[in-house]
Amino acid sequence: MCFHDPSDRKYAAHLRRGAPEMMKAYAGLGEAVFKGDGQIPQKYRELIAIGVATTTQCPFCIDSHTKAAAEAGATAEELAEAVMVAAALRAGGAVTHGFQVMKTAHEAAATAGERA
Structure with missing residues (x-):
């Protein structure tokens, strides 16, 4: 079994369906942290x-x-x-x-x- 299979990203949809608000918040945090230059x-x-x-x-x-x-x-x-x-x-x-x-x-x- 391969523990890092790039195609596993498709299972993110399962997380989004199972915990939509939490996944939205998680995605928002990543977007805020990595969007453009800050300090x-x-x-x-x-x-x-x-x-x-x-x-x-x-x-x-x-x-x-x-x-x-x-x-x-x-x-x-x-x-x-x-x-x-x-x-x-x-x-x-x-x-x-x-x-x-x-x-x-x-x-x-x-x-x-x-x-x-």
Whole structure:
């Protein structure tokens, strides 16, 4: 089974029928965020979107925002840097969640010592 089949976009109609007001609001948010330049120019918004899309691992977002970033003038080097910034933050998240692992292990060891 392929988890990223571009033809799956046809199922968006099912979401629109099942939750029309919510889908309308969702579409409106995307339109507001990605319509033209704001305080952050369009190219940079698209590069941010690529960083987020790679960390959330949304193949449809990666496709659409990579194309939009290129259309907004993003270079291959800028796209690569956006991916690497996302990778660094994703790795940072794993390390900081490691703090919780160490804390839990420390607390479990202390509790085990109290029972002994």
